[in-house]
Amino acid sequence: MTRARRITWTRVAWMVGAIGLIELLCRLGAIKPLTMIAPSQMAFELARMMASGELTAPAAYTFTEVTTAFAVSVVAGGALGALVHAQPRLRQALDPLLASWYAVPFFVFYPLLVALFGLNALPLIAIGVIFAAPAMMLSTLAGLDRVPRVMRKVARVHRLSRVQEVRLITLPTAAPHLFTGLKLAFAYSFIGIIAGEFILSGGGLGYGIAYAYESFENRKMYALMLFVLLIATGVNGALHVWDGRLARRRGRT
Amino acid sequence: MTRLFDAVAIVAAIFVIWLGLYAYAGDAAIAPPWTTFAFAAALLSRASFWNDVGATMAAFAMALAISALAGVAFGLVLGMRRFAGEVAEPILSSLYTIPKVTLYPLMLLIFGLGMSAKVAFGVIHGMIPVMLFTMAAVKNIQPVLLHTARVLRLSPTQTALSVLAPAVTPEIITGLRIGFALTLLGVLIGEMFASQRGLGFLIINGIAVHNVRMTTTVTLIVVAFAVAANGLMLTLDRRAHHLAQIDDQPTRE
Numbered sequence: 001m002t003r004a005r006r007i008t009w010t011r012v013a014w015m016v017g018a019i020g021l022i023e024l025l026c027r028l029g030a031i032k033p034l035t036m037i038a039p040s041q042m043a044f045e046l047a048r049m050m051a052s053g054e055l056t057a058p059a060a061y062t063f064t065e066v067t068t069a070f071a072v073s074v075v076a077g078g079a080l081g082a083l084v085h086a087q088p089r090l091r092q093a094l095d096p097l098l099a100s101w102y103a104v105p106f107f108v109f110y111p112l113l114v115a116l117f118g119l120n121a122l123p124l125i126a127i128g129v130i131f132a133a134p135a136m137m138l139s140t141l142a143g144l145d146r147v148p149r150v151m152r153k154v155a156r157v158h159r160l161s162r163v164q165e166v167r168l169i170t171l172p173t174a175a176p177h178l179f180t181g182l183k184l185a186f187a188y189s190f191i192g193i194i195a196g197e198f199i200l201s202g203g204g205l206g207y208g209i210a211y212a213y214e215s216f217e218n219r220k221m222y223a224l225m226l227f228v229l230l231i232a233t234g235v236n237g238a239l240h241v242w243d244g245r246l247a248r249r250r251g252r253t
Numbered sequence: 254m255t256r257l258f259d260a261v262a263i264v265a266a267i268f269v270i271w272l273g274l275y276a277y278a279g280d281a282a283i284a285p286p287w288t289t290f291a292f293a294a295a296l297l298s299r300a301s302f303w304n305d306v307g308a309t310m311a312a313f314a315m316a317l318a319i320s321a322l323a324g325v326a327f328g329l330v331l332g333m334r335r336f337a338g339e340v341a342e343p344i345l346s347s348l349y350t351i352p353k354v355t356l357y358p359l360m361l362l363i364f365g366l367g368m369s370a371k372v373a374f375g376v377i378h379g380m381i382p383v384m385l386f387t388m389a390a391v392k393n394i395q396p397v398l399l400h401t402a403r404v405l406r407l408s409p410t411q412t413a414l415s416v417l418a419p420a421v422t423p424e425i426i427t428g429l430r431i432g433f434a435l436t437l438l439g440v441l442i443g444e445m446f447a448s449q450r451g452l453g454f455l456i457i458n459g460i461a462v463h464n465v466r467m468t469t470t471v472t473l474i475v476v477a478f479a480v481a482a483n484g485l486m487l488t489l490d491r492r493a494h495h496l497a498q499i500d501d502q503p504t505r506e
Contacts, residue, residue, distance in 0.1 A: 006336075007336065007339045007340055010336075010340045011340045011341075011343065011344065014340065014344075015344065034362070035359075035362045035363060036359065036362065092255075092259065093259035093262060093263065094263075096259075096260070096263070096484075097263055099483075099487055100479075100480045100483045100484060100487070102431070102434060103430075103433075103434040103479045103480060103482070103483030104434075104476050104479050104480065105434070105437055105438035105441050105442075105475060105476075105479060106438075107438065107441070107442055107445070108441060108453070108456055108471075108472045108475050108476070109472060111456055111457060111459070111460040111468055111472075112282070112283055112468060112469065112472060114460070115278065115281065115282035115283065115460065115465065115468075116274060116277070116278045116282045116283060187349075187350035190350075190352060191350070191351075191352040191353075191354075194352035194354060194355060195352055195354040195442070198354045198355065198357070198446075199354075199442075199445060199446070199457070200457075200460070206352070206354065206355065209355050209358065210358075213358040213361075221358055224355075225355050225356070225358075225359070228351070228352060228355050229351055229355075232347070232350055232351040232352065233347045233350075233351065236346070236347045236350045237343075237347065240343060240346075
């Protein structure tokens with residue numbers, strides 16, 4: 001067995017072991033069903049909610065918001081990153097702001113955003129964008145910084161047009177960082193929106209969890225928590241694999 | 254001089270946005286700057302406010318201590334044991350991307366209402382980045398440093414103190430800075446849901462009882478604290494990285 005495969009299998013064994021342990025403790029009654037239900041019961045309840053269509057509306061609500069926030073963050077973050085990169089003076093001025101951006105606990109703004117925009121999807125998308133766009137912007141800046149000067153000169157020697165230069169030189173060189181930006185933008189819009197829904201909202205998965213918690217519907221609550229967990233790890237895992245593939249392809253050329 | 258100008262420009266821009274939001278939404282949603290500052294002054298001289306600050310700070314200090322100590326300790330172990338580190342890293346990074354807010358009901362069910370749930374919530378937010386940064390720092394130590402230690406026949410203690418510690422400190426400081434911000438975020442979110450005291454409670458309670466002035470003011474105070482603390486740690490961070498760079502350069506004698 002290769003080392004990489006051994007690592008993967010050890011990881012799988014650990015995770016299966018951890019879930020199995022929780023399952024066992026729940027079944028034996030060491031963890032009370034009021035605290036936590038067994039993972040198999042969570043999965044069962046989740047399957048039931050999916051089949052009965054109970055999950056469709058909140059999931060669709062949340063995914064629409066996350067997709068919107070993600071798209072806005074990527075476009076706005078990327079554009080701002082490119083703009084600021086072209087203006088060193090502006091970048092120098094913005095530097096302290098960007099450096100302390102993620103130190104601010106943004107969820108404290110969420111109640112204000114609700115007061116500003118009302119209790120609908122808008123404050124949720126706004127908190128997602130506030131959280132995600134700077135990550136995309138910082139990644140774009142880092143990516144553009146990594147384009148070697150010699151590559152720019154090559155572009156000039158070959159008399160590439162501005163569009164050609166971006167397509168053939170800038171984007172491929174900055175790609176790894178842009179990809180990190182995409183990953184972070186997804187994770188942050190997802191976190192921001194679920195958290196916002198949980199704190200104060202009228203719909204979506206986060207709201208569903210909070211509502212089930214307050215009405216002591218433990219089974220439903222854990223099924224929804226499992227769903228959110230699966231989505232987050234699923235998308236994260238897929239992006240991880242894709243990133244590895246891109247890196248390998250870059251290594252070959 | 255330019256830096257002072259930039260700082261003034263950024264603060265001015267923030268004020269313009271603030272006034273714009275006030276003009277858009279009015280008194281029902283956000284308090285204007287002048288009212289906020291007057292109220293902040295009144296609040297800071299009120300004893301009951303300091304009780305809330307004390308409640309938040311006690312939970313935050315405890316959560317930060319646990320995040321920092323446990324994060325650095327686990328990070329060191331996982332960094333030194335390559336195999337374990339590679340098994341754990343993707344698990345940790347996907348834990349980092351899940352919206353941890355959804356785990357809040359679980360924390361409450363395990364720890365009950367009050368201090369320990371707040372602390373636990375801070376720790377699950379703050380510990381993972383500290384672990385990831387520490388792990389990366391240990392993994393990326395240049396082998397030549399360890400070889401040199403061996404050639405010089407340093408004892409394990411000497412190696413740890415005079416080679417390993419200085420090599421990993423800058424990255425660990427970066428991890429702690431990020432852990433600091435996220436722990437604060439976790440504690441504040443915790444207070445928003447299930448607390449009768451603390452700054453997070455004041456913010457969400459301000460919305461519930463339509464005390465807009467309170468929400469705006471406490472939000473401002475929290476943000477000011479977070480930005481100031483981050484600025485301080487950023488200075489420390491940059492100094493540590495700078496010193497490490499000087500050490501790396503060959504000395505001319």
